[in-house]
Amino acid sequence: MRRSWATAVQSIDRRVLYALTFVIVLLPLVRPLGFPLNITPNTRRAFEIIDALPEGSLVFHSVGFDPSGDAEVWPQMQALSRHFMSKGLRIVYFPTNVGGDMYAEAIRAQLAPKFGYEYGRDFAILPFKAGGAPAIAAMADFYSLYTVDRDGTPLSELPIFDGFRGMQDVSLITTSSTGDDALFLAVYLEPKFHIPIVVGGAATIMPVLGPYLASGQIKGIISGLAGAAEYEVLSEMPGQAIGAMDAQSAGHLFIACLVILGNVGFFAQSRAVRRKEGV
Amino acid sequence: MAVGFLSGLIVILKYFAQEGIISRIGTDLIAWRVTVAAFALGLGAANLIQVHARAIIRREKNADSSFLLLATMAVFTVLGVVSGPNSAAYKWFWDNVYQPIYGGIASLLAFMIVSASYRAFKVRNWQSAVLMISALIVILGQVGLVSRVFAGLPSLSQWVMSVPNTAGMRGITIGGALGAIALSLRVILGFERSYMGGGQQ
Numbered sequence: 001m002r003r004s005w006a007t008a009v010q011s012i013d014r015r016v017l018y019a020l021t022f023v024i025v026l027l028p029l030v031r032p033l034g035f036p037l038n039i040t041p042n043t044r045r046a047f048e049i050i051d052a053l054p055e056g057s058l059v060f061h062s063v064g065f066d067p068s069g070d071a072e073v074w075p076q077m078q079a080l081s082r083h084f085m086s087k088g089l090r091i092v093y094f095p096t097n098v099g100g101d102m103y104a105e106a107i108r109a110q111l112a113p114k115f116g117y118e119y120g121r122d123f124a125i126l127p128f129k130a131g132g133a134p135a136i137a138a139m140a141d142f143y144s145l146y147t148v149d150r151d152g153t154p155l156s157e158l159p160i161f162d163g164f165r166g167m168q169d170v171s172l173i174t175t176s177s178t179g180d181d182a183l184f185l186a187v188y189l190e191p192k193f194h195i196p197i198v199v200g201g202a203a204t205i206m207p208v209l210g211p212y213l214a215s216g217q218i219k220g221i222i223s224g225l226a227g228a229a230e231y232e233v234l235s236e237m238p239g240q241a242i243g244a245m246d247a248q249s250a251g252h253l254f255i256a257c258l259v260i261l262g263n264v265g266f267f268a269q270s271r272a273v274r275r276k277e278g279v
Numbered sequence: 280m281a282v283g284f285l286s287g288l289i290v291i292l293k294y295f296a297q298e299g300i301i302s303r304i305g306t307d308l309i310a311w312r313v314t315v316a317a318f319a320l321g322l323g324a325a326n327l328i329q330v331h332a333r334a335i336i337r338r339e340k341n342a343d344s345s346f347l348l349l350a351t352m353a354v355f356t357v358l359g360v361v362s363g364p365n366s367a368a369y370k371w372f373w374d375n376v377y378q379p380i381y382g383g384i385a386s387l388l389a390f391m392i393v394s395a396s397y398r399a400f401k402v403r404n405w406q407s408a409v410l411m412i413s414a415l416i417v418i419l420g421q422v423g424l425v426s427r428v429f430a431g432l433p434s435l436s437q438w439v440m441s442v443p444n445t446a447g448m449r450g451i452t453i454g455g456a457l458g459a460i461a462l463s464l465r466v467i468l469g470f471e472r473s474y475m476g477g478g479q480q
Contacts, residue, residue: 014394017390017393017394017397018390018393018394021389021390021393022390025389035422035423035424036427037423038420038421038423038426038433040433040437066381067377067378067379067380067381067382067385068381068382068384068385070378070382070385071385071386099377102364102370102373105365105370129313129317130313130316130317130319130320131312131313131315131316131317132316134309134312134313134316135313135316137309137312138306138309138310138312138313140306140309141309141310144306144307144310145310145313151365206440207444207448208448210440210441210448211445211448211449211452213441213445214441214445214449226421245423249421249422249423249424251389251393252418252419252422253419253422253424254393255393255396255397255418256415256419258396258397259396259397259400259411259414259415260415261397262397262398262400262401263400263401263402263411266401266402
C-alpha cells in the first residue's frame with residue numbers, strides 16, 4: 001500500500017536523519033557560512049563586569065567539565081582566560097570536576113606563554129576536590145581545604161597567594177562548567193562574601209540559574225557555545241567558538257525544520273482521518 | 280543516630296554563630312564532608328572492580344568489555360600514581376584515548392536529539408503546543424540568521440528564559456528546598472534512619 005505524503009514526512013528513517021545531521025553540521029565546519037551573531041544582554045553584562053576589573057584583581061575560576069562538555073565549554077574557558085590575561089588579572093583555577101585540572105593545565109601550556117603569564121605569580125591551579133557542594137561550601141574557610149597547588153607546591157610558596165586571607169580577597173568568581181558549580185557558589189559563597197559571580201557553562205544548565213540571575217546573586221551568564229562566540233566578539237579576540245557557531249546554527253535550523261515538517265505531516269494526517277470519519 | 284543529630288545541629292547553629300567553638304566545629308564538619316566524598320570515590324572504584332572482576336571470572340556476557348574497563352582503569356591509575364598527572368605519558372593517554380572517546384560518545388547525543396525532537400515534538404494538545412512553540416523560539420533565537428529576518432525573536436527568546444522559565448524554576452527550587460529542610464529535620468530528629476541501612480525507619 002502506498003504511503004501518503006503526510007505519513008512519509010512523519011516517518012523519515014533515523015539513518016537518513018543521522019546522515020543529514022552529519023552533513024549539515026560538518027559542512028559549515030569545512031566551509032564557514034558566516035552566520036551573523038546576536039549579542040545577548042547576559043553575555044554583554046558578563047563581559048562588562050570582567051572588563052571593569054582593575055589590573056591585578058584576583059579572579060577564581062572553577063573548571064567543572066570534562067571531555068563530554070568540551071565542545072561547548074572549552075571555547076568559553078579559553079575566551080574568558082584570554083580576556084583575563086589581556087587585562088592583567090591574576091587567576092586561580094580550581095577544578096570541580098575530576099577532569100577539570102587537565103583543561104587548566106592546557107591553559108598553562110597553550111595560553112599563558114602567549115600573554116607572558118608566569119605560573120605561581122600571575123596564575124595558579126588548585127587540585128581537584130571531590131564532593132561538589134561540600135567542596136565549594138568548604139572554600140569559605142579556604143586554607144582548611146587547600147594547602148598546596150596541583151603540583152603539590154605549598155600555597156605559601158606561590159607569590160599569587162601572598163597576603164591572601166581567604167575568599168574575602170577575591171574580586172570575582174567565574175565558572176566554566178557543565179555541573180552545578182554556579183548554583184553552589186551562589187548558595188554557599190555569595191551570601192557570605194558578596195563576591196560577584198559570572199557564570200559560563202553548558203547551555204543546558206542555564207535554565208536552572210534564572211532565579212539566581214534575577215535575584216542578583218549571579219551577575220552575568222555566558223551560555224553554551226553561542227555565549228562563547230559572543231564573548232569572543234565582545235573581547236575582540238576571535239577563537240574557535242565563532243567558527244563552530246555556524247555548525248551549531250545550521251544544526252538548530254535543521255532541528256527546527258524537522259519539527260515543523262513532522263507537525264505539518266501530523267496535522268495533514270489528523271485532518272485526513274477526521275475527513276474519512278466524517279467528523 | 281546521635282552523631283547525625285549532633286552534626287546536623289552544629290552545622291545549623293554555625294549558620295547563626297559566625298565566631299566561637301560552634302563555628303569552628305561546624306567549619307571542620309563541612310571540611311570533613313570533602314574527605315568523606317573522596318572516600319566515596321574510592322568506594323565507587325572498589326565496587327566497580329568487584330562487579331567487573333566477577334563478570335570476568337564467571338565469563339559472563341560482555342566480559343571482554345569488563346576486562347577492557349579494568350585494564351584501562353589500571354593503566355590510568357598506575358600512570359597517575361607512578362608518573363603523575365603532569366607526565367607526558369598521562370597527558371598522551373588523556374589527549375589520545377580518554378578525550379576523543381568521551382567526546383565522541385557525548386557528541387552522539389546530537390544525533391539522538393535530532394531524531395527525538397523530530398518524533399516527539401508533535402502538537403497533540405495545547406500544552407504540547409506551548410512546549411513546542413517555546414522550544415522553537417529559544418532554539419531559533421540563538422540563530423543569528425533567523426534573528427535578522429525576525430528582529431524580535433532574540434528578545435522573545437530572552438523573555439521566555441527570564442520570565443516563564445525563571446518563574447517555573449523558582450517554584451521548583453523553593454519546593455526542593457522545603458523538601459530538603461523536611462528531610463534534614465527528619466534525619467536530625469531520628470525519624471529518618473534509612474541512611475544507616477536499617478530499613479525504612
